[in-house]
Amino acid sequence: MDQKRDGKESLVDNLFQHKESIFTEEVSNFDLPGRFKTPDAVACRAFPLTLSGKARDWLRNLPPRSIDNLDTLGRKFLAQFVSGRARRKPRGYLLSVRQVPNESLKDYLWRFNQEKLEIESEPDDFIYGAIFQGLKEDGLLMADLVLKPPKDLHTFMIKADRYINQEETLRALLGAPKQLEEPSFEKLTKKKNPEAT
Known part of the structure; x- marks a missing residue:
């Protein structure tokens, strides 16, 4: 240029x-x-x-x-x-972006990325920290991240994509609407009872 x-x-x-x-x-x-x-x-x-x-x-x-x-x-x-x-939001703003209780992981990450467009470019470790801080504390992804922290943002996104696929598959199999709460471990291990109405 x-x-x-x-x-x-x-x-x-x-x-x-x-x-x-x-x-x-x-x-x-x-x-x-x-x-x-x-x-x-x-x-x-x-x-x-x-x-x-x-x-x-x-x-x-x-x-x-x-x-x-x-x-x-x-x-x-x-x-x-x-x-x-000139109207860019300060970088700390991303730390306030939180996953709400009935929000799917996919919807949270999409919303986070939209908010990320409102700030200047930030290093990947800051972005990962902001995403991590905003995740639901009782979510399955959070538990996995605590046990096996990813080495970088790219590795995190691969892991998150797997959880998004699992979340969407389970919702489709269980017949649950997209915005229902994330299934707990107990709900995931129970089989559907075909006799229940």
């Missing part, structure tokens, strides 16, 4: 210079062929592919034929969305 256009840095390039690159050093330092230059038209056409949600809706609502180059697109985009950057 440190290319210059006609001797001037673009507004978009300038905005991101103060941030550390999201790419590894290998990706950031990859040498492009000598005369490689992305034409503005190609960059403008590729830009919508990077958007989703509100940003994509905003782009669709721009007046027809109002974008003539990447700098114009960048200015319009920043004017619309840069003010939202």
Whole structure:
């Protein structure tokens, strides 16, 4: 992003210079062929592919034929969305996101991830700690995590995915609605009584 256009840095390039690159050093330092230059038209056409949600809706609502180059697109985009950057929640906010009693593990992790989008990027160990702190204390996953703590966030997510699959399978087999409480160990080990009504 440190290319210059006609001797001037673009507004978009300038905005991101103060941030550390999201790419590894290998990706950031990859040498492009000598005369490689992305034409503005190609960059403008590729830009919508990077958007989703509100940003994509905003782009669709721009007046027809109002974008003539990447700098114009960048200015319009920043004017619309840069003010939202200042309203980020503090990192400690994630520590307040808790799994509620009737919330499935899947729904809790989805809600947690939505809230995580509202803060600046945080290290994986902080994210794992916040998720762990918010889990139901009497949940089966919590018991497993206490006995066998995962080595990192990725390992935790694999373990959580297994519990989500188990939770959904048990709810389907037991005929229980999605939002019922997590089954206890006793409920899981009892067989369904076909004579009960």
